[in-house]
Amino acid sequence: MRRLIKQREVIVDEWRYADEDPVGRERALILPFARWQAEREQWWLWDGRLGVRLGPTDPIAELKNDFTRIGLIAIEFSGIAEGRGYSQAALLRTRYKFTGELRAVGKIQRDQLFYLARCGFDTFELPEDADLDVALTAFDDFTVAYQGAVDAAGVHVQRRAVG
Amino acid sequence: MYQYDQIDQALVDQRVAQYRDQTRRFLAGQLSDDDFKSLRLRNGLYIQKHAPMLRISIPYGLLRPAQVRMLARIAREYDKGYGHFSTRQNMQFNWPKLELVPDILALLATVQLHGIQTSGNCIRNVTADHLAGVASDELEDPRPWCEYVRQWATLHPEFSYLPRKFKIAITGSPQDRAASRVHDVGLHLVKNEQGEVGFEVLVGGGLGRAPMIGHVIREFLPKQDLLAYLEAILRVYNLEGRRDNIHKARIKILVKAIGPAKFRELVEEEFAAAKDSAPVFDAAGFERIRAFFAPKNYEALQDQDVVTGKPEEFRRWYQYNTRKHKAAGYRAVFLSLKSPTRPPGDITADELDRVADLAEQYSLSEIRSTHDQNVVFAHVKQSDLFALWQELKLIDLATPNIGTLTDMVCCPGGDFCALANARSIPLAKQINERFDSLDYIYDLGEIQLKMSGCMNGCGHHSVGHIGVLGVDKDGEEWYQITLGGSTGGQDASLGKVIGPSVAHDDVALTIERILEVYVEQRQDEERFLDTVRRIGIAPFKARVYAPSHQAA
Numbered sequence: 001m002r003r004l005i006k007q008r009e010v011i012v013d014e015w016r017y018a019d020e021d022p023v024g025r026e027r028a029l030i031l032p033f034a035r036w037q038a039e040r041e042q043w044w045l046w047d048g049r050l051g052v053r054l055g056p057t058d059p060i061a062e063l064k065n066d067f068t069r070i071g072l073i074a075i076e077f078s079g080i081a082e083g084r085g086y087s088q089a090a091l092l093r094t095r096y097k098f099t100g101e102l103r104a105v106g107k108i109q110r111d112q113l114f115y116l117a118r119c120g121f122d123t124f125e126l127p128e129d130a131d132l133d134v135a136l137t138a139f140d141d142f143t144v145a146y147q148g149a150v151d152a153a154g155v156h157v158q159r160r161a162v163g
Numbered sequence: 164m165y166q167y168d169q170i171d172q173a174l175v176d177q178r179v180a181q182y183r184d185q186t187r188r189f190l191a192g193q194l195s196d197d198d199f200k201s202l203r204l205r206n207g208l209y210i211q212k213h214a215p216m217l218r219i220s221i222p223y224g225l226l227r228p229a230q231v232r233m234l235a236r237i238a239r240e241y242d243k244g245y246g247h248f249s250t251r252q253n254m255q256f257n258w259p260k261l262e263l264v265p266d267i268l269a270l271l272a273t274v275q276l277h278g279i280q281t282s283g284n285c286i287r288n289v290t291a292d293h294l295a296g297v298a299s300d301e302l303e304d305p306r307p308w309c310e311y312v313r314q315w316a317t318l319h320p321e322f323s324y325l326p327r328k329f330k331i332a333i334t335g336s337p338q339d340r341a342a343s344r345v346h347d348v349g350l351h352l353v354k355n356e357q358g359e360v361g362f363e364v365l366v367g368g369g370l371g372r373a374p375m376i377g378h379v380i381r382e383f384l385p386k387q388d389l390l391a392y393l394e395a396i397l398r399v400y401n402l403e404g405r406r407d408n409i410h411k412a413r414i415k416i417l418v419k420a421i422g423p424a425k426f427r428e429l430v431e432e433e434f435a436a437a438k439d440s441a442p443v444f445d446a447a448g449f450e451r452i453r454a455f456f457a458p459k460n461y462e463a464l465q466d467q468d469v470v471t472g473k474p475e476e477f478r479r480w481y482q483y484n485t486r487k488h489k490a491a492g493y494r495a496v497f498l499s500l501k502s503p504t505r506p507p508g509d510i511t512a513d514e515l516d517r518v519a520d521l522a523e524q525y526s527l528s529e530i531r532s533t534h535d536q537n538v539v540f541a542h543v544k545q546s547d548l549f550a551l552w553q554e555l556k557l558i559d560l561a562t563p564n565i566g567t568l569t570d571m572v573c574c575p576g577g578d579f580c581a582l583a584n585a586r587s588i589p590l591a592k593q594i595n596e597r598f599d600s601l602d603y604i605y606d607l608g609e610i611q612l613k614m615s616g617c618m619n620g621c622g623h624h625s626v627g628h629i630g631v632l633g634v635d636k637d638g639e640e641w642y643q644i645t646l647g648g649s650t651g652g653q654d655a656s657l658g659k660v661i662g663p664s665v666a667h668d669d670v671a672l673t674i675e676r677i678l679e680v681y682v683e684q685r686q687d688e689e690r691f692l693d694t695v696r697r698i699g700i701a702p703f704k705a706r707v708y709a710p711s712h713q714a715a
Contacts, residue, residue: 080201081284083324087401090321094440111185111202118320141181144173146314148442149321158170 003132005113005124006101008139010132013125015051015072030074033058036066044069053105056084064096073098074125077106086119093120093150113138118157120150164225164529165310165455167275174317175272178279182206183265190262203261205285205323206268207278212581214258218281219271223291223309223333224252226530228519233274235515241267246515248500248508250572250623251330252290252532253281257579279317284325284412286316286397290332292340293533296456297541299489303352303360305335307453308389314452315390315442322397326404327412329397330369337652342534344368344377344655345626347414348396355383362389366396366426367418372618374625374657375415378423380430387444388434394441395434399426459527459542464492469545479601480552480563485543492545496526498538498560499570503595505559506588507573508536514558525551535572535611537565568598568610568678572623576616576633577640583616585633585640590614590670597671607678610691611649626650628692629674630658640667646677646703647695661704673707680706 002013015028018035027048036043036052043050051072054060063070073092075085085104092098103123104116113124117139126135145157167175182202189199200210207218219234226234234254238246241263242256249255259267271277280287289309296304312331316322322329332343335352343349349365362384368377384392396414403421405411418426434441470478485494498518500508510518518538522530525547526540533539538560543551555561564570571594574580576587594612598604613627617634624630630645642665645658665673678691680703685694695703706712 080198081324081406083284083322083326084402084406086321086324087398090398095436109198111181111198112324115318115320115323142174142177142318144170144177145320146174146317147319158173 002125004103004126005132005135007122008136010136015049017053028072030072036070037062040066051101051103054088056082056088060088060092060096063092063098067096067098067100070100072101072103072123074103074105075121077104077108077112079107080109080112082106086115089116089119089121090150110135110138114141118145118147118149118151164227164306165222165452171275171314172272175275175277175279178206178277178318179265179268179272182268186262186265201283203264205280205283206264207281208259208261208264209282210261210581211257211579213579215261215264216579217256217259217264217267217278218249219254219256219276219278220281220288221252221254221276221532222313223289223295223306224293224532224534225306226532227274228523228528228530230274230276231515231519231522231530233270233276235512235519237267237270238512238515244513245509245511247506247575248510248532248536248538250534250536250574250621251288252293252534253288254532255575257575282328284327284329285323286319286325286329286331288330289313289316290330290341290346290534292334292336293531293539294340294486294495294541295335296458297488297490297493297495298336298338298340299487300338301336301489302354303335304456305333305350305352307449307456308350308352308386309333310452310455311449312389312393315393321394322401325397325401326406327409327414329400329414331393339650339652339655340534342623342626342650345370345374345623345650346377348393349377350389353383359385361385364392364396366430367415367423368655369413369415370620370623370625371413372410372620373413373416373419374620375419376655376657377415378418378426380423380427387446390444391437391441392430392434395430395437398437399429399433403429458490461490461493461542462544464490464544464546466491467545469548473549476563477549477552479605480561481548483563483567483605484561484565485548488542490542494543494545494548496540496543496548496551497533497565498540498555499562499564500537500560501564501570501591502559502562503569503592503599506575507571507591510538514560517554517558518560521551521554535570537570563601564604566609566611567604568607568612568674569595569604571612571614572627573614574616574621576614576622580616580621582619583633584618584635585616585642585667587614587616587622587631587633589667590631590642593668593671594674597675607681608688608690612674613648623650624648625657626655627658628695629677631670631674634664636664641665642667642670644670644673644677644707646700647692649692659700661700662708665707676706676712677703 030051053074105125209216332341332346345368351363364381365377527542531539577583614631615622615624626648648658
């Protein structure tokens, strides 16, 4: 049973990745981007919920017409140095108006959560050994910020945006 | 200068608390070395050869006396009694204890200083012309824009985990005193044909192992689009910049790989596409910032002759270490951190305290650091110059050598830095010993000598008129010499290597031979750089590597 942080709560994940079995009672499945591209038509008519998992070089713009079908987008982070996901998330939220669940997954750690949440991520799937209760405190690291951003639910900052 | 309000203060205080907790978790074994590294770097903490090194941000090089006194206190209580001004206007301490850094940062926060984003793969301190606001050739003061960009860049959610570090410099004068053409982004305040002031935008300059001069990608950017345009540049870089090889990750490599024209196209495309979501210019917010940089209340004075009848030594100092000020009756004064007995850029705690006192007495309580590792008092009354000079002499800050050979730029090098191949500080000593005649130095005129202990290039060797780069050959220190580099204005250029590297003990001698050729070949009052450009490096090479000069 996978636990993750969603909107500042620790919850049990109702989604399954495509390589996991069974699909689960919730029938909510996350497909790799390549598979979604290849099998888009056949999955469209499936009766469960669908998500897509993106790597750092996957072209997010190609999903822009799929949001009526895709309820979740998971973006991968291979380590703390991987920063492309922040821009991918910001673009999904601001340019492509994705309003579904946006999940950061992979080698993410507590100290990135504040930044990730301000880019529009609302779900955080940390490595298995992470202490999620400690991670929850990260959203309160700062009560102020300079930039306008796409703050996800759970981030409360007083802004004096310079832009 | 800019004063924090409660939002600025809260951010810095909360950053200290966050870092204190990160340090605690690291010491408790809850954070791996690698994970902590990324966190400590973005608070300015490196692990060096002998001890950690802490880099304190000095936004665009501007300090108040209380801040300078705090730097003195930290040097005294947490270091070995001195600090070092870096080539990006920051201050570095070479001996803090890792576990005490949160305490240091807490002290700094009480005077509105911090180490935020002074290292790591994020947007670094925004630097500026050290004569901003007082230079007579200035179109507009760049510092309000620096502060505006600083705030936007601080803890930017999208651009805090870039492929590599990202440096921005802003200038408001035709003469480039901020090395802006060798920054990831250089911004120049310029006027267009309609008489409006905006920015010329350069991208892809940089030093280090692949030095490059930046390319203009926008001739004129309306001021109100500044942050939106920067976001477009950063977003293209964040998504397209290489992350597989640390040496290929700077934006200059991306710009070179796809070409400046293609890069410009991508940025303009992103800029247009982001119109609805990009930062909107906050005119009121900017005015609030700009008010902090309003011209000082200068007394109504006349320019006067303050040198006639004064000692030769003072007249030299006046000529070399002071500059024209746009207010009549004032001069800008350079405090030279390049005396023969001082590692370039170093300053002791006692000297810092004294500098703070003197700034209060003589320079409207303002201190500036320069990118060539000196200090500036920007607002000194001409009638005070003689008194100030005497005071500065007492603390070894009046060496009359600004802009000359011995005003050399030098990184901490192998004495401190874990990255260095070779030492650089002993070279400064060697050069000072060989060139101990001020008359000779003055005859040579303007020369920029820049030395780095490794190809990361913190000493900016690639853009020195004479550049010296430390290289390691089988565990021995050797030095590669370049000629013809420059950061100045439109004619920024990279130096050319003259030949095989020279041994440590031969560096000053080699420079002397180079200068002999210059003296023989120079026409009239031609600068060294211009002679090199006119005759090329061949005559210098011939002299340095002449058979008669090779050891038997």
